[in-house]
Amino acid sequence: MVITLTEPALDKLKTTKIKEQQYPRIDAEVAGGCGMSMKFKLVFDELRPNDSVIEYDGIQIRLDRFTKRYLDEETQIDYNVEEGFLVGESFASSACAIEID
Amino acid sequence: MVEYNDLIFEISRPGRSGYSLPKSDVESVDLQGKLPKHLIRDENEAAELPEVSELQLVRHYTALSNKNHGIDNGFYPLGSxxxxxxxxxxxxxxxxxxFSRIHPYQSPETAQGALELLYNLQEELAVITGMDAISLQPSAGAQGEWTGLMMVKAYHEKNGENRKKVLVPDSAHGTNPASASVAGFETTTIPSDKDGLVDLEALKQLVNSDTAALMLTNPNTLGLFETEIEEIAQVVHEAGGLLYYDGANANAILGKTTPGAMGFDIVHLNLHKTFTTPHGGGGPGAGPVGVKANLIPYLPVPRIEKDGEDYVLNSDYPLSIGRVKGYHGNFGILVRAYTYIRTMGPEGLRQVSEGAVLHANYLRKKLEEHFDSPYTQLCKHEFVLSGSRQKKLGVRTLDMAKRLLDFGYHPPTIYFPLNVEEGLMIEPTETESKETMDAFAEAMIQIAKEVEEDPEMVLNAPHTTIVGRLDEVQAARKPVVRYTKEKDAEREKETVKA
Incomplete structure (x- = not known):
């Protein structure tokens, strides 16, 4: 799995003050109901037992087994002030799935 | 023992067939030159239909039907x-x-029995919901919602108003905002308060002269009863809006209270949920709509009415939103629902909701120590747990749902409502035995233990199903919905490589 960070994402991550015992993580956020949709976010939280660690330009990004299963093999993280971090491509299992805002 | 797990295309053999016809006594004709070229199928483009014997066909589809999970062969606690x-x-x-051999085009005089049943069902549902009149036309819950909202629109237009906003709580069923949008409204979300109920203060801020209606399920999707429902109704009515009751959770209140008593103006019921008509598989369904007296003129037509001793179809309602379904709804489904109501009787229907609420609370208490419970108060017919404790250990709710398949259970509704992290919405219903609920609780508790002691068991589930964990990303992004030999060979190659 390859994770790349755009210049703005890298700059933002390097200048973000992260609390002790917290780490940058790509996390899958799921919405259910009739179908399932998934969106990926960059969050800062604690270690999980089955985390994978992927490094890019000195930054370690974690993801749990579940997120790794659904994330594309090649994923880009971007950043802009309005939307924050933007991670990979979301997907929905059917047209009935509720999209996450 | 041969197991019929292969696709029917894979058991196909060239030339095999399930029928034999006598030799044709009509000479065959070469169509080339006799029909336009574009109407003659190129032999190379012929559909690759499977070639199997009758017995293979019967075994294949019987085996396939046995793989289906339904309420007749297993517990199915799918919340809401x-x-x-x-x-x-x-x-x-x-x-x-x-009932089964009549035709919808028969004249009403020759179908009096069927019309009587429909009329009686309307009357029964009116009593059950506390409404003044019912239309049986809508063919499912979402169409019932749309029908109700079209009446909301017609009502406001008749009063010279063009109200645009429909309010829905953040725990609402997804169909509510969808139906509002299809009916031409904009939706505004009402947040829940810390107890999981409609935030009354937020509602008061958001209700105004542009509010057409508030759509509400009570008990709500968290299985919690909106205790402030009378004040909610008052707030909406004082602003000139209408109150719409989504009957998805009517199983919790059957015979105990009615949407009419709570102040609702319009109701839809899902007969496939509360009134035991077949559920799932794309229908047919039924989503009757009920209204208070001031909205009767807007109901779909024709309406089934009684004129003296006769049952008649009346379309003389000039303000009606019109017909919303062919004929009189899904008649066979309506017969089933009427049978259920008559066999249960008023006391039986009351026992339904009492049993549904008792079972949900029994299961909730058995599980609450093993999962996070965002709302711990007494629930109605369903309850929502959170898998956030397990998420910290690297196992997600979807993983646990997959593991439940190994125990032969259909998983609960997951990741819904959206206001609960890693949600598991569980609705056992009144028809399950204590033993079944105990066994389900044991399975859930075992899974919670596995998350701590043997997470791989959960992360790699299911283990006992015919196919293991499916690649849902691939299925969503590159769905293969048609069998071809080439694609199958390609798939085989990729599987071997993997």
Missing amino acids: CTMKYNPKINEDIARLPG
Whole structure:
């Protein structure tokens, strides 16, 4: 799995003050109901037992087994002030799935 | 023992067939030159239909049907879907020739019995919901919602108003905002308060002269009863809006209270949930709509009415939103629902909601120590747990749902409502035994233990199903919905490589 960070994402991550015992993580956020949709976010939280660690330009990004299963093999993280971090491509299992805002 | 797990295309052999016809006594004709070229199929483009014997066909589809999970072969605690047992007497009655062999184009004089049943069902549902009149036309819950909202629109337009906003709580069923949008409204979300109920203060801020209606399920999707419902109704009515009751959770209040008593103006019911008509598989369904007296003129037509001793179809309602479904709804489904209501009787229907609430609370108490419970108060027919404790250990709710398949259970509704992190919405229904609920609770508790002691068991589930964990990303992004030999060979190659 390859994770790349755009210049703005890298700059933002390097200048973000992260609390002790917290780490940058790509996390899958799921919405259910009739179908399932998934969106990926960059969050800062604690270690999980089955985390994978992927490094890019000195930054370690974690993801749990579940997120790794659904994330594309090649994923880009971007950043802009309005939307924050933007991670990979979301997907929905059917047209009935509720999209996450 | 041969297991019929292969696709029917894979058991196909060239030239094998399930029928034999006598040799044609008509000479074959070469169509080339006799028909336009574009109407003659190129032999190379012929559909690759499977070639199997009759016995292979029967075995294949019988085996396939046995792989299906339904309420008749297993527990199905799918929250908000009320997957309860459908009594077989409903099927017997619906198959009586007097019901099954009539035609919708028959004149009303020759179908008095069928019309009487429909009229009686309208009357029964009016009592059950506390409404003044019912239309049986809508063919499912979402169409019932749309029908109700079209009446909301017609009502406001008749009063010279063009109200645009429909309010829905953040725990609402997804169909509510969708129906509002299809009916031409904009939706505004009302947040829940710390107890999981409608935030009354937020509602007061958001209600105004542009509010057409508030759509509400009570009890709500968290299985919690909106205790401030009378004040909610008052706030909406004082602003000139209408109150719409989504009957998805009616199993919790059957015979105990009515949407009418709570102040609702319009109701839809899902007969496939509360009234035991077959559920799932794309229908047919039924989503009758009920209204208070001031909205009767807007109901769909024709309406089934009684004129003296006769049952008649009346379309003389100039303000009606018109017909919303061919004929009179899904008649066979309506016969089943009527059978259920008549066989249960008022006391039986009351026992339904009491049993549904008792079972949900029994299961909730058994599980609450093993999962996070965002709302711990007494629930109604369903409850929502959170898998956030397990998420910290690297196992997600979807993983646990997959593991439940190994125990032979259909998983609960997951990741819904959206206001609960890693949600598991569980609705056992009144028709399950204590033993079944105990066994389900044991399975859930075992899974919670596995998350701590043997997470790989959960992360790699399911283990006992015919196919293991499916690649849902691939299925969503590159769905293969048609079998071809080339694609199958490609798939085989990729599987071997993997």
